[in-house]
Structures are given as C-alpha cells and as structure tokens.
Amino acid sequence: MLLDVNHLSVEFQESQGSIKAVRNISFSVDKGETLVILGESGCGKSVSMQAIMGLFHDQANINIKGSVKLHGHELLTLNEQKRHQIRGKQISMIFQDPMSSLNPTMKIGDQIAEVLITHKAYAKQEAWQEAILLLEKTRISDAHLRVNQYPFELSGGMLQRVMIAMSIACKPDILIADEPTTALDVSVQEQILDLLKTLQAEEAMSLILITHDFGVACQMADQVAVMYAGKIIEYGALDSVFYDTGHPYTKKLKASIPRLDHPQGKPLTVIEGSPPDLFNPPKGCAFTARCDFAMRICNKKHPQAYTLNSEKTSDSTHGSPSHCADCWIHDDDCPKPIKTAYRKIK
C-alpha cells in the first residue's frame, strides 16, 4: 500500500471542551488509485486530509492520534524539517479556493518555480522554463504569457490549473484534491476533473479527492469513503457502494441529488435535521437521530464495520478492501422487517 491511514483521530481543544472532528478513521490508497471521500461540510473530510499533510504540526490545541504511513514510513511523528521535504514532493494538495491559495503579490511563474527551487534545487532560469512546461501540461492557453501574470489576472478555472501545475511539479506519489471544483462552473469543473484524470494516468499518481457531490464521485472514484460526523461510515469500491449501499446515510445522500427523470416541481428527498454536535458526539451511531431505520441499540452503541458480501467488482485486481458499512442493520440480530424495508428503498 502506498498510503495507509490507521485509527486517525483529530481533536481541537477549545475553551468549551474538545471538538472531535475526526474519530478513528482508517483507509488506504494504492498506487494509481483514486479514493473519493464523500461527505457534507463539517464531517471532518478536510480536517483529516490536513492532518495527513501535517498542516497542524505543533499546534498546542490540536490532538492527533493514530498512524499515517507513506511507503511504510510513519508521517505523524516526523519533525517539521523532514515533513517539509515530503510535503510538495511526495504528497501535495490542492484546495477549494484557488484565489486565496496563491500568493497575490507573486507572478504565477515564480510561484511554480519556487516549488522546483525548494525541492529539486533547480536554478532560477531552469525552474522558470520548467514552470512553462508544467503549465502547458495543464492545457492552459498561452502558458508562456501566463507565467508573467499575477493571480488576479486569471479566472477561477485557470487558477485551479496553476494550482495543479504547482502540485504536480515534483511528480508526487499522491495528490490530495480538497473540493477542487466546488467554486467552479459545471463546464470548467468537467475540464479540471478530466485534467486530473489524464495527469493521474500519465504519472501513475494516486489521487484522494474530497467532494460533497455524488456525481463527481461517480465520475472519478475507484474507491469511495463516506464520512459522517467524523467517522467513515461506509467504504468500498464505487459500484458496490452505489448499487449495494450499506448505510442509510449514503442512501439519503444519493436520493438528495435530482435524477434526470425527477419530475419538475416535485420536492426532492432531503435529509431532515442536522449533523450532531461534535463537542459531544453521541455514544451510538451519530446518524441515529436522522435515520428512518433507527433501533434501540443504535443510540447505545456504535456498530462495528460489517463486511458486506457483495459480488466481486472488476477492480478487485487492485487488492481493494472489501465493502463495509457501520450499521446495525447488517447484524444477524436485526429484525427481518427492518432489513426488508431497508432493501426496498432506493
């Protein structure tokens, strides 16, 4: 495995108590594979990625537990200097808002060159030439002119291409993209996602893509991890998670997106209520209060991850993990009528 995350937890210490933003999540990413992490705002998907990148290092009010291994080497215990060598070189990250992720006072070319000068000891001239090549790779128009421009002169889609050029400058093993297209138009979104896919294939790079949009997940994912209230509640190959959905939350998330044949003017299915307070996460399953299938046990105890005996998918050559879901509905003791009712809904 390229990246192995085990029992990762992140807590923020606040004056009112601690926010349990990420609660004991485990997942792994293989070479060349795409993992999509799916969830609503506040579910901990960005925080977990920032923890993996080491962006919280040495902040006194943040507690990180668990293990993150890249090529078998532990990342969480590294000192800042070592971390700096890995960040941008072996793992890099792009963010939702490209405008505020770039330095407004530096030329585009200098910002890309900086990565190469820092990690690969390029001379300035060399790095500048390479920056143009990288920009061309992202299929930006007139790359040789763009290097001399400042971020404010470019559109959102172009800036995201610049971010991508920077992040792939050192041919990282793994790229983390945190909602890279949420701020963009549908047509630009398609171009950026296509670009990520092409680059990924060319460089045999792994990709972790964070999104709240099931459509984007269907376009990009090999594996999907669905997060809710700081936990991964369902995890498996895309087809299996979509067609053999194992968690009521995932089903609801699917249903809240209008299908092409959804009648006009008819209300959409919504997930009533709101996610729980992470200062004081519930003892049992965090989705219980909003779940149509809640049983008494759900409030008392968090379910284990049940492995679902779904059919083998074509991706099984990847050695992909089996499909599992944290829900009591898969327990042998769960009443039959509830199981049947669950299976009936789409």
Add this chain to the structure above:
Amino acid sequence: MKPPVIEVNNLSVHYPIKQGENLRAVQNVTLSIQEGEVLGLVGESGSGKSTLGKAMIGLTHKTQGWIKYRGRFLPKSYTLSDFRSHAKHMQMIFQDPYGSLNPSMTIKEILREPMQLTDNRSRTKQQEAIHYWIEKVGLSINHLNRYPHEFSGGQRQRIGIARALILSPKFIICDEPISALDVSVQAQIINLLLELKSELSLTLLFIAHDLSMVRLISDTIAVMKKGIIVETGPSDTVFKKPSHDYTKMLIEANPIADPKDEKKRQKARIKSNKSL
C-alpha cells in the same frame, strides 16, 4: 390579460473597460415573466446573468432598452426613494450566504431593517412579522438574538430568504442561491423555495449555472452566453431537447450520480469532443 410581472425589452448593459472600449455584459435581451412563473436563467460565470438580475432590481445602470414592472416603466437609474418604494415589490436573494448578511447585526436586526426603512408599522407588528417569517423558513425564534457567524451556510441562506420575503414582495430574484451550498442542503433550499412559491404565488427569476437543479424549480429556462440569450423554452423541453449546442454542453458537462450512466456519459463526451 394581465401584463407580465416583469418585462425586459432590448436591454443592454455595457461597462467601460478601456478608453473607447466597452464590456458588453448584457446585449439586447428581451424577456418577460408572467405572474406565478419561475424563469430559470442559466449560463457560465461571466455570461451576464447576474448583471441582468441586477439591472432588473436597479443595482446597475441600463445602457439601452427598458424594463417594466406590472406594466409600469422602471427608472433608468434609481434614487434612494426609488429603492425604498420598489423594495416592497421586488427583492433579491444573494449567492454568498457569508457576505450578504451584516456580521455585526443580530438576526432580529437584519430582519427588522427592511421594515424600518420602508414602512411605519408599529414595533409589535414588526415583531410579529419577524416571528412569523423566521419560523416560515424553518428556523426558530431562539435564533433571533444570534449573529450570522453562528449559522451554517444553509441556515444563513434561510435568513436571506426571510429577509427578502418580510415585506411580502411578489417578485424575487434569486442570484445563485444554492451554488455555495452542499448538495444535500441545496435540496432543502430548493424545497423551501418551491413551497414558498406555491403558497405565496411568487414570481421568481432563478439564476444558476447548474441546469439539473434549475430544471426542478423553473417553468421556463433561458440560457445565456456572452450577454446574449441563446435559447428559451419550457423547462423540460430545454432540458430534454436542447436546440443550442451551448445548452447541450451545459447539460452534458454535469456528472451523473450513477456509476454506469456516468461511464456512458463520459464515453459520449469523448466522442462529441472528437467530432468538434
């Protein structure tokens, strides 16, 4: 027959950019919206759809053409008293739920302000209206003394909706009200708007870049590209049988939330890109 609620005729909005050069944000747009109708206005960013919405409510000038509201001409440029008298008839819901609420005002103050500026109803009447609308949009009276930063994006958008509706206007411009929200929250806001629309027989201009959500709420869809309306028609027709290539592109660019259908879409896209 009743005149349309809003009628736009040959409207152009130009902004000067350099000496002698103009950015033609809106070019010769003609459209009308009937009472109780929802017009979905779709296009990429920079296509001029927000400028058109702003021109309707007087937030930007009109270079050429005119706009009528219920048969009466709207002024070419607005004075403060124009804004105040029109506020009771038309209102706007903004895209950014973070930037469009004053961070130093409580929710109660935010909701009271439109009433203070436009009519002289008593304090008790104001209070009644505030209580009525905060619950109408799915929040509670307990929320009234809080500040905007204490709310999530979806909740803030609900506050924006309450603020827009508190003067009981009949025409609402929704400028990308769901673009900044999570998919699941988008569904909640769309449902709320659908419900309010039929209960209050509102007329809406719904601006967005994502056709799949717009289709659900709109009776008619107008597609805008580079300041020009390239296609108009009943929502289902535009969506199922788009006649303009640009509309097709907008529809097909959307990923489908179903792995098998999505694979088919991608294959079709590769084909159509090659043929271009």
